[in-house]
Amino acid sequence: xxxxxxxxxxxxxxxxxxxxxxxxxxxxxxxxxxxxxxxxxxxxxxxxxxxxxxxxxxxxxxxxxxxxxxxxxxxxxxxxxxxxxxxxxxxxxxxxxxxxxxxxxxxxxx
Amino acid sequence: xxxxxxxxxxxxxxxxxxxxxxxxxxxxxxxxxxxxxxxxxxxxxxxxxxxxxxxxxxxxxxxxxxxxxxxxxxxxxxxxxxxxxxxxxxxxxxxxxxxxxxxxxxxxxxxxxxxx
Numbered sequence: 001x002x003x004x005x006x007x008x009x010x011x012x013x014x015x016x017x018x019x020x021x022x023x024x025x026x027x028x029x030x031x032x033x034x035x036x037x038x039x040x041x042x043x044x045x046x047x048x049x050x051x052x053x054x055x056x057x058x059x060x061x062x063x064x065x066x067x068x069x070x071x072x073x074x075x076x077x078x079x080x081x082x083x084x085x086x087x088x089x090x091x092x093x094x095x096x097x098x099x100x101x102x103x104x105x106x107x108x109x110x
Numbered sequence: 111x112x113x114x115x116x117x118x119x120x121x122x123x124x125x126x127x128x129x130x131x132x133x134x135x136x137x138x139x140x141x142x143x144x145x146x147x148x149x150x151x152x153x154x155x156x157x158x159x160x161x162x163x164x165x166x167x168x169x170x171x172x173x174x175x176x177x178x179x180x181x182x183x184x185x186x187x188x189x190x191x192x193x194x195x196x197x198x199x200x201x202x203x204x205x206x207x208x209x210x211x212x213x214x215x216x217x218x219x220x221x222x223x224x225x226x
Binding site: 001006009030031033041042043044045048050088090092094095096097098099100101102103 | 150154158160200204207212
């Protein structure tokens with residue numbers, strides 16, 4: 001079945017440093033979604049990418065979808081303590097089902 | 111946040127006992143999902159529903175059953191709980207996808223289940 005791998009598993013950064021998490025799928029995706037889960041909370045939808053090579057920005061967050069639609073990345077510029085949490089990618093290649101990556105836990109030192 | 115309520119929020123039970131978790135939505139979304147979340151595994155799909163009485167298995171369905179008798183309610187049952195089913199369980203909902211593109215999923219607050 002479809003597998004979605006996400007790296008790194010953990011990342012510690014100093015506040016103000018940049019952060020990137022990478023997502024790779026074993027199969028070509030129809031679309032990819034990104035979620036954020038704060039400690040003790042539930043996953044919250046951030047964004048969806050559909051087109052090959054698509055780049056979307058939300059303030060300090062930049063999301064990219066690879067040309068082959070098998071990989072994606074999330075980059076945060078100048079991290080803040082409010083960015084703390086676990087970031088998940090979730091790939092879709094049929095119907096409404098998502099396969100989630102294992103997540104990247106971001107910790108920010110003030 | 112989407113109108114999703116999970117109950118109970120916490121439960122401790124013993125091996126071999128039946129357990130039912132409830133997910134209730136007020137959004138009238140067609141799709142409902144049950145996931146389990148364990149350290150190092152992210153979110154894994156247990157079962158999902160695409161309408162009343164329409165359900166299907168996910169990645170980790172063994173030991174679980176589901177029912178959806180009304181649009182707003184999706185029940186997850188562990189017929190005979192085992193310690194390996196200790197986890198955090200999330201319910202999610204979404205609208206129908208369009209032309210092969212999935213829709214965002216909205217999650218409940220989760221149920222922390224411990225099986226001793």
